Amino acid sequence: MSKAFIAAVIQDSINCTGVASNKAAEDLIGAIVSELKKEGRFTLPSFGTFTVHKTKARKALNPRTQEPVKVKAGKTVRFKASPNLKKAV
Template sequence: MTKAFIAETLQKSAELNGVTALKVAGALVDAIVAEMKKSGKFTLPGFGTFTVRKTKARRGVNPRLGTPIKITAGKTVRFKASPTLRKEL
């Protein structure tokens, strides 16, 4: 799913013009990112929950050369589908 797809869906369902729909889609994505930065999770009822998780530093292997590399600690996003979404699928 892309921001353009979200904008197109908004444009059709809310009868918005293309520019306004793109602005709304961008604002929606920005609001989700801001909430995840602030609280570490974002829940969309009936869809699921996105949570930010920390990853530990670890050793990996360069697939091209086969040499060991260090992978630094970081953050990743996990998604857990809601029971409603699981039932629909």
Template sequence: MNKAELIEALAAETGTTKAQAKQSVELLIDYIKNGLKKEGRFSLSGLGTFSVGQRAARTGRNPQTGEAIKIKASKTAKFKAAPDLKEAAAKFKAKKA
């Protein structure tokens, strides 16, 4: 499911318009972003926890030339799934195997 499909499903499930559903999804994304900016984490029960992670500086390679390049240290968003979400994913994998 992608964002557009989520908006469509949310609108159908709640009986709201797609515009209202889109606004709700965008608002949730904004709350997650703001939580990461202000507190470094955002936790949602049943879904999981978003947090800010640190990537160390490292040496990489330019794929076109093979030349070594320095990659700066950076911050990135990390996600740790809640137990319920992990369980749902495990059940999906069991069906596929």
């Protein structure tokens, strides 16, 4: 799914211009990102839940040279599909 796809669905749904639907899609994605930053989780009923998980610093191997590489601690987003979505797919 892309931002263009979301904008096209919005445009078809409410019969607005492409510029307005692109703005709505940007605002929707921005709201989801800000909620993830603020709360650490975002739930779309009947779709699923996005959660932010912290990753620890670790050592990994460069697959090309097989040399050890340090990977910094960070954050990643995980998604868990709702039972309704699993049933629909």
